[in-house]
Amino acid sequence: MAKQKYYVVWVGAQPGIYTNWNECQQQVNGFEGAKYKAFETRDAAEQAYAQGWKSYWGNKGNSAAARSNKMTAKSAKLTGAAAHEQAEIDYHTISVDVGTAGNPGPIEYKGVDTATGEVLFSVGPIPNGTNNLGEYLAIVHALAYIAKTGDTRNIYSDSMTAMKWVKQKSPNTNLPRNEATKEMWSLVDRATEWLNSNTYTTKIMKWQTDRWGEIKADYGRK
Numbered sequence: 522m523a524k525q526k527y528y529v530v531w532v533g534a535q536p537g538i539y540t541n542w543n544e545c546q547q548q549v550n551g552f553e554g555a556k557y558k559a560f561e562t563r564d565a566a567e568q569a570y571a572q573g574w575k576s577y578w579g580n581k582g583n584s585a586a587a588r589s590n591k592m593t594a595k596s597a598k599l600t601g602a603a604a605h606e607q608a609e610i611d612y613h614t615i616s617v618d619v620g621t622a623g624n625p626g627p628i629e630y631k632g633v634d635t636a637t638g639e640v641l642f643s644v645g646p647i648p649n650g651t652n653n654l655g656e657y658l659a660i661v662h663a664l665a666y667i668a669k670t671g672d673t674r675n676i677y678s679d680s681m682t683a684m685k686w687v688k689q690k691s692p693n694t695n696l697p698r699n700e701a702t703k704e705m706w707s708l709v710d711r712a713t714e715w716l717n718s719n720t721y722t723t724k725i726m727k728w729q730t731d732r733w734g735e736i737k738a739d740y741g742r743k
Contacts, residue, residue, distance in 0.1 A: 527566035536548070629644060657692050664719075675723055
């Protein structure tokens with residue numbers, strides 16, 4: 522049985538202490554400047570909530586955070602740290618990624634269920650594309666998939682560049698337009714048109730590779 526955790530939300534839709542990640546997530550997803558953290562015991566959570574976020578969020582050098590770190594050091598050495606990192610992952614999401622064979626070169630991309638790895642859509646190989654354009658297509662495809670199916674999930678991507686392009690509704694790429702890249706550009710233009718013709722509330726989130734490992738849609742070609 523998974524160990525009970527307590528989630529403190531200092532800044533969110535409704536600040537407080539929550540006993541499961543889903544409730545905590547509802548308060549912080551899409552909330553600009555949200556500040557929250559998981560604790561092993563209710564006492565620790567209540568103390569942290571009372572002290573405020575400045576003692577725990579983004580300030581590892583202060584004394585309160587240092588005391589908290591000492592209290593949890595033993596469990597972190599075992600499974601605590603890994604459990605906390607996994608708790609931060611929203612598994613009710615779609616993860617997308619691109620596979621390449623050269624940059625530029627043939628690319629393919631897919632979207633998977635983050636929890637199960639089930640492939641929801643897959644496209645390619647597409648000749649003469651770039652890694653970033655593939656990531657861009659993957660995110661937009663996921664947005665269109667969600668809009669078409671009525672899905673409620675958010676999206677994980679490990680590409681900040683592609684996320685920026687989606688936000689600005691246009692890619693900024695040096696890939697030339699010629700006969701060799703015709704198929705790639707056709708897909709990119711269609712994706713850009715979709716972004717500029719549709720609205721969405723889906724949240725596109727950065728997959729934290731350095732903390733969580735490779736994204737669930739990874740092709741394993743490193």
